[in-house]
Amino acid sequence: MITKTKKTIMQAALDQGVSRRDFLKMCTALAATMGLDFTQSNQVAEAMETKERVPVVWLQLQDCTGCSESFIRTTHPKAESVLLDMISLEYTEVLSAAAGHQAEEAMKNVLKNYKGEYILAVEGSLPEDAGYLTVGGVDAKETFKEMAEGAKAILAYGSCAAWGGIPAAGPNPTGAKPITSFVKDTPVILVPGCPPIAEVMTGVIGHIITFGQLPELDHLGRPKAFYRHRIHDKCNRRAYFDAGLFVESFDDEGSKQGYCLYKVGCKGPTTYNSCAEMRWNGGISYPIQSGNPCIGCSEAGFWDNGPFYTRRAKIPGTQTTINPDNVGLAATALTAAGVAIHATGTVIKKKLDDKRGEHE
Numbered sequence: 001m002i003t004k005t006k007k008t009i010m011q012a013a014l015d016q017g018v019s020r021r022d023f024l025k026m027c028t029a030l031a032a033t034m035g036l037d038f039t040q041s042n043q044v045a046e047a048m049e050t051k052e053r054v055p056v057v058w059l060q061l062q063d064c065t066g067c068s069e070s071f072i073r074t075t076h077p078k079a080e081s082v083l084l085d086m087i088s089l090e091y092t093e094v095l096s097a098a099a100g101h102q103a104e105e106a107m108k109n110v111l112k113n114y115k116g117e118y119i120l121a122v123e124g125s126l127p128e129d130a131g132y133l134t135v136g137g138v139d140a141k142e143t144f145k146e147m148a149e150g151a152k153a154i155l156a157y158g159s160c161a162a163w164g165g166i167p168a169a170g171p172n173p174t175g176a177k178p179i180t181s182f183v184k185d186t187p188v189i190l191v192p193g194c195p196p197i198a199e200v201m202t203g204v205i206g207h208i209i210t211f212g213q214l215p216e217l218d219h220l221g222r223p224k225a226f227y228r229h230r231i232h233d234k235c236n237r238r239a240y241f242d243a244g245l246f247v248e249s250f251d252d253e254g255s256k257q258g259y260c261l262y263k264v265g266c267k268g269p270t271t272y273n274s275c276a277e278m279r280w281n282g283g284i285s286y287p288i289q290s291g292n293p294c295i296g297c298s299e300a301g302f303w304d305n306g307p308f309y310t311r312r313a314k315i316p317g318t319q320t321t322i323n324p325d326n327v328g329l330a331a332t333a334l335t336a337a338g339v340a341i342h343a344t345g346t347v348i349k350k351k352l353d354d355k356r357g358e359h360e
Contacts, residue, residue, distance in 0.1 A: 009048040009209070013085040023048070026085070029076040033203040033278075034210070035225045047210040053085070054209055055118035057110050057147055058092040061140055062133060062167040062176055063124030066195040067158040068094045074198035075282040082202050086209060090118070093135075104136045111150050119208065120151035123195075125160045125167045126182055128175030145182055153214055154179070154188045157201060162192040163300040170304055180221075187214055190221040194297035197278055200226045222272070231268035231294055234276035237261065250291075261288060265309035267296030 007015070013023050027045040031037075036044070060068070072079045072095070083089055089096075091107040098106060110118050126141050127133050133140040148154055156179050159165045167176035180188055191204055204223055207215040215223040232238065240246070241260040248254060248263060262269070268276075271294055275286040288294055293309065296302040 007053065008050060009053055009086055012053055013081070016084050018081070018085065026077040026081045030203070030206045033076050033199045034207050035203075044206070044210050048086070051209060053088040054205070055090050055110055055114045056087045056121055056205075057090055057107055057118055057151075058121040059123075059140075059144060059147065060093050061122065061124030061126050061144070061161070061179075062165075062174065063158065063160050064166075065094060065123075067123035067201070068092070070195035070198045071157070071201050073281070074202045076199050077202065082205070087119075087205060107147070111147065115150040117152055118150070119153055119155060119205065120147050120186075121155045121157055122161045122179050123157045125164050125176040126179055127167075128177055132174045141182060144179065148183050148186050151186050153208065154183065154186055155204060156180070156188055156190045156192075158196055159192045159194045159297060159302065162190040165194065166303050168303070188221060189214060189217065189223060192222065192298040193273060194302075196298070197226075197274055197280060199278055200274055226274045227272045227298070229272065229274075229277070231271050231273055231276045231288065235268055236276065236289055255291065261293040263311045264293055265295075265307065265311055266293035267299070267302070267312075268294040270312070271296040271299050273298040
């Protein structure tokens with residue numbers, strides 16, 4: 001019989017050979033990831049010093065393993081700090097050393113020993129019809145329902161779990177649906193993306209550990225800390241959009257100069273995510289910065305919303321409901337007017353200065 005561990009997160013870290021200094025660095029990085037003020041790092045450190053590791057069961061359903069791949073590449077904090085110190089990963093098909101009956105027994109022990117305490121992380125959608133997805137000889141839908149009922153909270157990692165994703169794309173032969181279609185009373189946090197940003201995934205868990213409650217969610221069930229802005233609002237190419245400078249094709253001069261990618265299909269103006277703020281691969285870059293239009297992968301139905309590289313007719317939303325073809329004309333007109341006013345003022349000032357010189 002497995003007994004509950006009484007180790008705190010800090011104790012687990014120290015047992016792994018982590019120094020006190022590195023532990024505090026991890027807490028600071030986690031606070032930054034969650035969007036907290038630097039002064040709140042002590043609050044995170046206190047939580048890590050006093051609270052036990054959170055048991056986590058990670059189910060993979062109709063997925064491509066991309067969410068797991070993203071998760072293990074988190075750098076703030078590092079993946080090993082999350083996996084070995086912050087959480088107790090009790091079941092996962094990708095990272096588990098055990099297999100077969102041993103792995104399935106580990107999941108059952110979590111349900112028996114940690115009911116109401118563990119977090120259920122899920123990537124992938126669920127098929128409506130039985131027989132399309134079985135794990136360990138059991139229909140995945142039944143396994144999910146059983147584990148969801150005993151969980152403290154469910155993290156829907158990725159757009160497949162959150163919205164249905166690629167498996168739900170037309171004609172959707174398996175009847176794939178988001179996991180929210182099969183949950184009744186357990187709270188669900190949607191963390192969409194294909195895949196989600198690694199630090200967003202760890203930041204949600206960090207918030208639950210630190211504050212003992214779910215993060216504030218928007219009307220769709222996404223954590224506001226990470227999905228409060230459109231990518232367009234923070235985009236490094238936004239100035240080019242406002243100036244009416246657009247890439248017309250991927251091999252034109254505008255593409256080389258880093259102009260706005262809206263006309264070649266960028267969905268940044270309609271996509272809520274932290275890509276432009278947190279970036280990928282340790283904060284190095286994100287698709288738009290690297291020259292590829294945003295495909296809106298964190299939004300529902302992105303897989304069926306037309307060709308990725310075809311621009312929308314107009315941008316919804318009060319801030320940017322404009323015709324991009326007219327932006328450049330307006331910007332040019334305003335610039336010309338500004339230049340004319342400046343030139344006129346310069347001439348007048350010069351004449352006044354000349355007159356003053358004559359009188360002197």
